[in-house]
Amino acid sequence: MVGIFAGLKWRLVSSRFRAASGATKGWLVVGWCVAVLALGLVVFGFVALRTNPALARTAVVSLFTVQMLSWVLAPLVAFGLDETVDPARFALLPLTTATLQRGLLVSSLVGYLPVANAVVMVGAAIALSTTWALLPIALICAAVQLLLCVIVSRAASASMAGLMAGRRGRDLGMVVGSLLFLVYIGLSFALNQTASSASSNGSSAIGSGITSLSRALSWGPNGALATIPSTLHDSNWGRLLVALLTPTAAVVIGWWWWATALRKSLTTLPSTTEGSAPSDGKASGTAVASSLRGMVSLVIARDRLLTWRDPMRRIPWIIVAALAVLWPLLVVRGHGSLFAVAFPAVMMGLQAGNQFAVEGTGLWLHMVAFADRTRARGEALGHAIFVLIPGTVIVVVAVFLQAIIRDDLEWVPAALGLCLALMLGSVAFSGYVSARLPYAMRQSRKSMFANSVPGQKGRTMGSTLVSFGGGIVVALPALVFLVLARAVSPVWGWAALVVGPISGIVAVVLVSNLTASAYLSRTPEILATVAVGDRS
Amino acid sequence: MSGEATDRIPVTTGTMTAKGSSVTGPGGSALPSYPRPEQLLETVGGAAVAIRGLTKVYDGRPVVDHIDLDVPVGSFFGLVGPNGAGKTTTLSMITGLLRPDEGRIIMAGVDVWADPVTAKTKMGVLPDGLRLFERLSGPELLSYLGRLRGIPADTVTSRAKELIAVLDLDEAGSKLVADYSTGMRKKITLAAALLHAPPILLLDEPLEAVDPVSARVIRTVLSRYTAGGGTVIFSSHVMALVEDLCSHVAVMGHGRIVASGKVAEVRGSAASLDDAFMHLVGADDVAEGGLEWLGSSPA
Numbered sequence: 001m002v003g004i005f006a007g008l009k010w011r012l013v014s015s016r017f018r019a020a021s022g023a024t025k026g027w028l029v030v031g032w033c034v035a036v037l038a039l040g041l042v043v044f045g046f047v048a049l050r051t052n053p054a055l056a057r058t059a060v061v062s063l064f065t066v067q068m069l070s071w072v073l074a075p076l077v078a079f080g081l082d083e084t085v086d087p088a089r090f091a092l093l094p095l096t097t098a099t100l101q102r103g104l105l106v107s108s109l110v111g112y113l114p115v116a117n118a119v120v121m122v123g124a125a126i127a128l129s130t131t132w133a134l135l136p137i138a139l140i141c142a143a144v145q146l147l148l149c150v151i152v153s154r155a156a157s158a159s160m161a162g163l164m165a166g167r168r169g170r171d172l173g174m175v176v177g178s179l180l181f182l183v184y185i186g187l188s189f190a191l192n193q194t195a196s197s198a199s200s201n202g203s204s205a206i207g208s209g210i211t212s213l214s215r216a217l218s219w220g221p222n223g224a225l226a227t228i229p230s231t232l233h234d235s236n237w238g239r240l241l242v243a244l245l246t247p248t249a250a251v252v253i254g255w256w257w258w259a260t261a262l263r264k265s266l267t268t269l270p271s272t273t274e275g276s277a278p279s280d281g282k283a284s285g286t287a288v289a290s291s292l293r294g295m296v297s298l299v300i301a302r303d304r305l306l307t308w309r310d311p312m313r314r315i316p317w318i319i320v321a322a323l324a325v326l327w328p329l330l331v332v333r334g335h336g337s338l339f340a341v342a343f344p345a346v347m348m349g350l351q352a353g354n355q356f357a358v359e360g361t362g363l364w365l366h367m368v369a370f371a372d373r374t375r376a377r378g379e380a381l382g383h384a385i386f387v388l389i390p391g392t393v394i395v396v397v398a399v400f401l402q403a404i405i406r407d408d409l410e411w412v413p414a415a416l417g418l419c420l421a422l423m424l425g426s427v428a429f430s431g432y433v434s435a436r437l438p439y440a441m442r443q444s445r446k447s448m449f450a451n452s453v454p455g456q457k458g459r460t461m462g463s464t465l466v467s468f469g470g471g472i473v474v475a476l477p478a479l480v481f482l483v484l485a486r487a488v489s490p491v492w493g494w495a496a497l498v499v500g501p502i503s504g505i506v507a508v509v510l511v512s513n514l515t516a517s518a519y520l521s522r523t524p525e526i527l528a529t530v531a532v533g534d535r536s
Numbered sequence: 537m538s539g540e541a542t543d544r545i546p547v548t549t550g551t552m553t554a555k556g557s558s559v560t561g562p563g564g565s566a567l568p569s570y571p572r573p574e575q576l577l578e579t580v581g582g583a584a585v586a587i588r589g590l591t592k593v594y595d596g597r598p599v600v601d602h603i604d605l606d607v608p609v610g611s612f613f614g615l616v617g618p619n620g621a622g623k624t625t626t627l628s629m630i631t632g633l634l635r636p637d638e639g640r641i642i643m644a645g646v647d648v649w650a651d652p653v654t655a656k657t658k659m660g661v662l663p664d665g666l667r668l669f670e671r672l673s674g675p676e677l678l679s680y681l682g683r684l685r686g687i688p689a690d691t692v693t694s695r696a697k698e699l700i701a702v703l704d705l706d707e708a709g710s711k712l713v714a715d716y717s718t719g720m721r722k723k724i725t726l727a728a729a730l731l732h733a734p735p736i737l738l739l740d741e742p743l744e745a746v747d748p749v750s751a752r753v754i755r756t757v758l759s760r761y762t763a764g765g766g767t768v769i770f771s772s773h774v775m776a777l778v779e780d781l782c783s784h785v786a787v788m789g790h791g792r793i794v795a796s797g798k799v800a801e802v803r804g805s806a807a808s809l810d811d812a813f814m815h816l817v818g819a820d821d822v823a824e825g826g827l828e829w830l831g832s833s834p835a
Contacts, residue, residue, distance in 0.1 A: 285679075290686040298683055302669075309671040309712075361666040364633055365728070368661045369684045371632070371652035443667065524635040534667060 001095070005103030009110040016454075032112075039116055043123035056127040057230055058214040063124055064145050064222035067117065071153035073180065075160075087158050087265045097263050101255075104262075108150045121146055124226070134229045141225045148221060148251055155258035161265045171311045178315040182322050221250035289370070295378025296385060303386040306359075312441075313358065317390065320347045324398035329405070338402035338415040341395060345419040346471045348391040349426025353467055355383045355434040356519065357530035360443040367523050376516035380431045384508050387427050395419045414485040414493030417500030421475035424504020428511040429470025433463045435518035438526045440533030453532050474507045475500065580642050584609045584736050584767035585630065590639035592625050599625050601791035602639070607769055607784070612762045614778035614799075615771040617788030618817055623771040624664060626788070627740045630769075631661045644735050657685075660729030662722065664740040664771075670714035674705055674724045677713055682731050692731070699727040704753050719750030726754060730761070737761065739770035743777060755781060775810035785809070789817040 017028055049056040090100055108114065121142035129135040217223040224243040231240040287297035307313040328340035356363055366379070399416050403409045439459040478500030484492035519526070580586030585607040592600040600622040607613045617623050628634035630641050632652055641648040644658040669677055675696055682692030700706060703723040708716065713724060722742055729737055737758070743751045758768055758781070772778055778785055779799060786796035794816050795802050799809060806812035 285683075286689040288683045288686060288689055294683075294686075298680070302680055305676075306669070306671050359667060359669055362669050364661075364663055364666045365669065365681060366684070367633055368631060368656060368659070369681060371656055375684075524633060527633060531666075 001099050002103050002106045005107040006110050009107035013111045035112075035116065039119050042120055043126075046120075046123035046127040049127040050129065053130045053230060057218075057226060058211055060124045060128055060226040061214045061218045061223040063120075064226050065217045065220060067145070068149050068152065068222045071149040072156045073176075075153065075157035086161050087262050088161060091266045097259055097266070100266075101259055101262060104154060105147075105150060108154060109146070114146070114150075117146060117149070128226060128229045130230065130233055134233060137232060138229045141228050144247055144251070145222060145225045148225075148247060148254065151251060151254040151258055155254055155261055158258060158261035158265050161261075175311055175315065178311075178319055181319060219246070221247040289375050289378065292374050292378045292381075295375045296382040299379050299382025300386045303383060307386075316351060320344055320351065321394050323347060324394050325401060328398070328402050335406050335408055336411070337406050338399045338408050338411060339418065341398045341402060341415065341419050342422055344398065345391075345395050345423040346426045346468055348387065348394060349423045349471055350430055350464065350467050351391070352383050352387040352427045353430035353434060353463060354438060354441065355380075355431060356526050357434070357438050357441045357533060360441065360534045361527065361531045363523075363527050363530060367527060371520060371523075373516055373520065376519050377512050380512040380515040380519070381508070383434075384427050384431055384512065388424065388508075391423050391427070392420065395423055410490045411485070411493060413497040414482045414490070417478045417493065417496030417498070418475055418482050419500075421478040421500030421504045422471045424471075424501065425474025425507050426467050426471030428474065428504070428507040430463075430467040431508075431515045432470075432511050432518065433466045435515050435522060435526065437463045437466065438529050439463060440530050443533050456529070456532065459529075470507075470511075474503055477503050580606065580645075582609065583607055583642070584611070584644060585769065586642040587626075587630070588640050588642075590626065590629060590641065591637045592622075592629060592634065593637050598791050600629070600636075603788075603791075603793045605786055605793055605796060607767060609767055610762060610765055611767055611784045612758070612782045613767070613769045614782035614785040615769060615788065616773070616775065616778055616785060616813060617771075618819065619773075621788040621817070622791040623788055624740055625791075627738055627769070627771060628663070631659060631663070631738050632656070633661075633663065657732065658734055658736055660732070660734040660737045662725045662729050662737070662739040662742050664744060668713045668721065668725065671712055673710045673712055674700060674708050674716070674720075674727075675710075677724060678727055678731055681728050685732050687732060695731055696727070699730060702753075702757060703727055704750070717747075719746040722746050723750055723754060726757065730757075735765075736767045736769070739768065741772060742770055743772065743774070775808065775813050779803070779809040787813055787816045 017025060020028060046056070046059070049059055087100075087104075090104075093100075095103075109118075122139070125135065125138035125142040128138040128141070214223070218227050219242075224246040228240065228243045231243055285298070285301040287294050287301060289295040289298050307317070324341055324344035327344060328337040331337075332340045370376070396416065399412060399419060403412045403415070408415075437459055439456045440453040442453060478496045481492050481496035481499055485496060583606040585605070587603060587605040590600055590603045590605075591598060603622075603626065615623050615626065625634065629636045629639075630643070630648065632648055632655065636649070640650075643655055646654045646658060648655040669680070672680060678696035678699065679689070679692055682696065683689060687695075700708075703726065705720060705723055705727070708720060708724075713721065716724065726739070726742065729739070739758075742754055742758075746754065758770075762768055782799055784797065785799050785802050787794050787802065795812075802816075803809045803812045806815065
């Protein structure tokens with residue numbers, strides 16, 4: 001039975017490669033080669049650490065703990081990417097829980113990521129082996145670490161399988177995923193700041209911080225596994241006993257938790273079908289699409305309502321807002337960070353992108369309702385204005401924040417002119433390519449990181465590039481005045497502040513005409529393209 | 537139910553031949569031909585929907601193959617056929633959701649693809665398997681779609697309230713459409729289709745996977761609609777339903793109309809429409825033979 005599960009997982013893992021076209025297969029092979037190279041570098045790094053046992057132990061303790069966290073969180077943010085994660089798929093098979101558990105354990109170890117994990121574990125084992133005699137012990141510790149990761153990860157995913165099977169749970173997964181991303185940005189910022197202050201003080205504050213953290217983590221089940229070779233080498237028998245008992249207890253408890261969760265998920269129906277946020281009935285509005293203005297108001301009201309209710313629409317805004325504030329501080333140390341808001345400004349413009357695909361085949365509701373130019377243009381303008389209102393607020397706040405933090409207030413007009421032009425230009429062209437080069441968006445919401453549909457990645461990339469390029473073209477006049485402001489006098493920045501938004505608004509208005517024409521002439525083709533997202 | 541034998545012009549260089557209406561092209565191949573546009577509108581004045589030479593080809597295979605069809609005003613018209621017969625493709629082309637490769641569709645005197653702005657006002661649509669705006673509640677969806685069509689907000693509100701009551705959706709309250717059952721989804725889509733009081737309804741499998749109570753509600757509403765002069769065109773697999781509800785029926789097979797007319801005419805001397813249908817689509821002997829082991833095997 002275990003062999004059947006391993007074979008099933010291998011077929012699932014390899015089916016994408018088998019089904020791919022020749023070119024895609026080529027790219028996949030290139031990707032694997034790059035991954036092997038990266039893994040080789042990681043392993044080489046660990047092997048090099050072997051000469052510094054204290055540093056090696058610190059690094060491997062941190063690695064083992066982070067690895068465990070990743071295994072536990074991955075199904076939450078990418079549930080459904082591995083079909084064997086959901087126990088409900090096996091509910092009708094005549095298998096005992098114990099048999100299913102053993103089969104799933106083996107299937108979890110089959111795949112690209114488990115193999116990559118195993119390779120890194122071998123590197124970590126070598127790093128922990130101060131003498132070659134310790135290598136077998138270190139390898140056993142690494143194997144137990146992988147086993148522990150799989151058991152706890154599967155136990156957690158079986159426990160939340162009922163939740164993730166429903167829309168509400170998947171919404172929660174997307175929220176958790178975005179929060180993790182924000183935590184990552186925040187941690188990067190904090191470490192960056194610590195490193196900066198440490199380097200300016202001539203001390204290694206960041207290094208001592210990580211060492212202290214690692215010392216605390218070494219008492220946990222994963223950290224303890226990393227300390228076993230060194231405690232054995234030092235004949236520290238008391239600590240060795242604790243280091244042996246902690247992961248053993250974790251494996252036993254994890255196995256029991258998994259068995260209990262598996263039994264429950266196989267015999268209980270998920271109870272999460274009810275809506276998490278029923279309508280309050282206050283948001284209907286009164287705008288009527290009997291004129292351009294009415295259509296614009298109607299679309300803005302709808303976008304506002306759906307963005308508030310739908311994490312898939314709301315989360316990108318939160319991430320972009322965080323990027324606008326934190327990212328410039330990360331990439332530009334010192335004066336001029338306010339100009340780095342340009343990148344988040346373009347990202348904000350991209351929120352108007354692929355606007356006909358967000359609701360999947362829900363597009364048909366518009367297709368059967370109207371085919372006139374006024375409403376088509378009103379829809380394009382409505383989506384654009386909906387993005388521009390919060391986008392402008394975020395850009396202005398972010399630029400002023402950077403200017404105040406870095407004492408760059410004299411450059412505010414130039415930076416604002418450039419950023420607003422970029423955002424407006426990218427909004428304008430995002431709308432146009434939504435009609436010319438739409439791409440399907442996954443409606444299953446199984447993962448916040450799985451947006452492109454197989455076979456349409458080129459369209460996704462093309463659409464993004466056109467939106468970026470459009471933003472840059474529209475911002476060129478503002479860019480000229482920005483160069484003058486830097487080269488001649490900051491007063492030219494005021495010209496950028498006037499010219500940038502004007503050129504952007506002109507672009508939005510003019511391109512909305514083209515968007516309407518493209519939409520009206522291509523609606524059946526747009527529907528056919530975005531319909532793929534319903535099935536993904 | 538066939539193309540009109542009037543002055544015709546060739547409109548394409550395809551190789552398929554329209555029923556009784558072919559001419560020879562420059563290369564000697566048979567070309568389909570259709571009435572001149574202005575004459576077509578005159579000749580189909582009495583039909584709610586008139587289709588001429590409608591064709592859709594996927595990967596060189598015709599899924600809908602030069603079909604001609606007239607749907608009388610005020611009729612309850614069933615479009616039946618096995619899976620893959622081309623029913624959904626035909627309805628998608630009629631409703632403007634799928635671009636035809638050839639042919640014309642006249643709806644309430646309007647060419648659907650030449651004048652889509654007017655055509656959209658003439659039809660209410662219930663497609664099968666397409667999403668709605670899932671994060672809106674039922675009343676919000678109706679309110680949005682009504683105002684999208686330019687209907688004043690007060691009128692939309694009163695009509696939506698009435699439709700929700702008649703279609704027994706009151707209990708859904710503020711629940712989002714994403715959490716609706718299949719029957720509720722069909723009913724709210726039907727409400728959206730009826731909201732602007734169109735003269736023609738096009739429904740793709742409106743009763744598929746619907747519970748009996750919801751099915752009864754939908755049937756009642758549709759019967760009231762046709763009694764008031766509206767025309768309903770709907771596709772279905774369920775022959776008993778079509779025989780019970782419809783005044784007219786068209787049978788599709790392999791992308792072609794194999795029979796059409798009043799239900800009694802299509803049924804002919806067969807015991808039921810189901811028997812007639814099986815004969816028409818050449819499925820008299822399906823599921824016969826083989827499976828002798830069934831029921832006798834211990835494992």
